[in-house]
Amino acid sequence: MPAFILLIFGWVAVALAALGAALPLLPATPFLLLAAWCFARSSPRFHRWLLYRSWFARYLQAWQRHRAMPKGAKFRAICVIVLSFSVSIILLPSVWLRLLLLMVLAALLLFIWRIPVVDEEQ
Known part of the structure; x- marks a missing residue:
């Protein structure tokens, strides 16, 4: 290419x-x-x-x-993800879309939780 x-x-x-x-x-x-x-x-x-x-x-x-992720990045990422998904879930009128967002949120949080954290000094 x-x-x-x-x-x-x-x-x-x-x-x-x-x-x-x-x-x-x-x-x-x-x-x-x-x-x-x-x-x-x-x-x-x-x-x-x-x-x-x-x-x-x-x-x-x-x-x-x-x-791996740098120290502190995982916590910030999880907070931003939960906050943004929460706003979306609250604002959506459809129960099915809320459930879909909850499933996506759970999968995303599980994925991020499994990423190791590394100290910057290492």
């Missing part, structure tokens, strides 16, 4: 990850990993920026080195 297409995909993934940091049902992590993969194959400069200077650098470095 040509480098410029990977570069475009990488920046789209970064934009989606930034949106995912604020929106409840759009996950940020898969888009960050996709951006890192695209930049690693298309632009060493942007790959370094993403891993060492971006707002997401700490999380990506922990994942790349240890396949």
Whole structure:
């Protein structure tokens, strides 16, 4: 695949990850990993920026080195997820959609709970 297409995909993934940091049902992590993969194959400069200077650098470095989350990130992620899902569940009129959101919430929390935590000094 040509480098410029990977570069475009990488920046789209970064934009989606930034949106995912604020929106409840759009996950940020898969888009960050996709951006890192695209930049690693298309632009060493942007790959370094993403891993060492971006707002997401700490999380990506922990994942790349240890396949883990940095200390404190798991708690913050769980709090934001529960808060955003709670607002969505309260505002929805349909019982079926509420149950669906509760099932998605349970699966997401189980997935995040299973990710190990690593200290930044390690």
